[in-house]
Amino acid sequence: MGRSPFPTPPSPATPAAPAAPARPAAAAAAAPGGRRETSDRRTLVVGRGISVQGSIQDAERLVVEGTVEASLLQAAELSVAPGGVFRGEIEVEDADLAGTIDGTLTVRGNLTVRATGKLIGKTRCRRLQVEDGGQITGHLEMITGDMPPRPASLETSAPAVEKSEETTPSV
Structure with a gap:
């Protein structure tokens, strides 16, 4: 049959590249504050010109350079590159938006x-930073304290708050 179309991997006795420096197990598992380092996170990169539809699960970090349409996505970090588009619903810890999010x-x-x-x-969102030229269209709500999200039924039937004025007698 001839040769295999795949190159043979280097043998363990002769390393092809120098080994990476050893890291303590505790440092590899978590960064200060209990968060995993960005390089240790499960990352999904949707490259330029690629379109993904459906459900994405178990990705801790999502980088969108192409187009993603997802019904619900939960991740630790979202990054939408210039020209990237995310359509749908997403819940993340931190987001950096240089492209478009519609949803x-x-x-x-x-x-x-x-x-x-x-x-x-x-x-x-809890904290918001908008650079000069960044655009926000739609409904924006700031998350304060440890308030759970309000149910939709409360948003439409919230009681009106009356303003009372105190009068002081003039002398």
Whole structure:
């Protein structure tokens, strides 16, 4: 049959590249504050010119350079590159937006909208930074304290708050 179409891997006795420096097990598992380092996170990169539809699960970090349409996605970190588009519903810890998000976005931590970023739809976030040129269109709600999300039925039937004025007698 001849040769295999796949190159043979190097043998363990002769390393092809120098070994990476050893890291302590505790440092590899978690960074300070209990968070895993970015390089240790399960990352999904949707490259330029690639379109993905459906459900994405178990990705801790999502980098969108192409187009993603997802019904519900939960991740630790979202990054939408210039020219990248995310359509659908997503809940993340932190988001960096240089492309477009069209849908519902919940960010429990920091949301950064870069100069080329466009946010369309409904957004909830704890902290927001918008660079000059960044665009937000739709409903924006800031998350304060440890409040759980309000049910939709309460948003439409919230009682009106009356303003009372105190009068002081003039002398």
